[in-house]
Amino acid sequence: MPVIECDVAEARNRLEAAGISVQPGNTDHEQWRASYEGATAVAYAEKVVIQGKNTARLTGLLSGNGGRAHLYFDGASRGNPGPASVGWVIVTGDGIVAEGSERIGDTTNNRAEYEALIKVLEVARDYGFDEVQIRGDSQLVVKQVRGEWNANDPGMRERRVKVHELLSAFDDWSLSHVPREINERADNLANEALDNA
Numbered sequence: 001m002p003v004i005e006c007d008v009a010e011a012r013n014r015l016e017a018a019g020i021s022v023q024p025g026n027t028d029h030e031q032w033r034a035s036y037e038g039a040t041a042v043a044y045a046e047k048v049v050i051q052g053k054n055t056a057r058l059t060g061l062l063s064g065n066g067g068r069a070h071l072y073f074d075g076a077s078r079g080n081p082g083p084a085s086v087g088w089v090i091v092t093g094d095g096i097v098a099e100g101s102e103r104i105g106d107t108t109n110n111r112a113e114y115e116a117l118i119k120v121l122e123v124a125r126d127y128g129f130d131e132v133q134i135r136g137d138s139q140l141v142v143k144q145v146r147g148e149w150n151a152n153d154p155g156m157r158e159r160r161v162k163v164h165e166l167l168s169a170f171d172d173w174s175l176s177h178v179p180r181e182i183n184e185r186a187d188n189l190a191n192e193a194l195d196n197a
Contacts, residue, residue: 038054075110
């Protein structure tokens with residue numbers, strides 16, 4: 001359960017600027033509360049407590065402070081198309097900053113890989129990182145995003161456009177294809193999301 005020491009008025013402004021609805025608190029001690037994707041942020045005198053699942057976006061919006069991060073992403077699909085999930089990890093010199101996984105319905109493995117990349121970029125943007133070094137084990141996604149391969153499928157082209165829109169939020173970025181062993185944590189998270197469904 002992340003606890004963020006901050007100016008709660010400024011924190012409220014950040015959430016509202018991101019399009020997240022902020023409600024009055026439920027008790028005299030609560031300044032306000034906001035919910036997003038299963039997580040709830042509750043503001044007290046000089047801190048915000050975030051609880052629930054999928055806390056990464058709220059945490060990122062309230063604690064973003066720049067710097068460089070390494071992003072790992074992986075998508076999984078059983079049946080191709082079939083039940084699918086994403087897993088992602090954000091690492092800095094301080095260790096793992098955020099990680100997550102979730103089921104995304106039924107789709108192909110390649111589309112799941114794109115969804116995983118989109119998710120990790122959204123979270124990294126919300127954390128306010130200036131520079132991201134992205135790594136994934138999908139050669140197709142890496143080469144399509146870098147412009148080395150064409151994206152003939154309309155759904156893949158649409159996702160590639162979304163990825164480039166998200167990349168424009170960073171001062172600098174790189175995208176590399178890595179072996180599955182290097183991407184093991186993101187791979188495990190994506191598979192755990194399918195196993196626990």
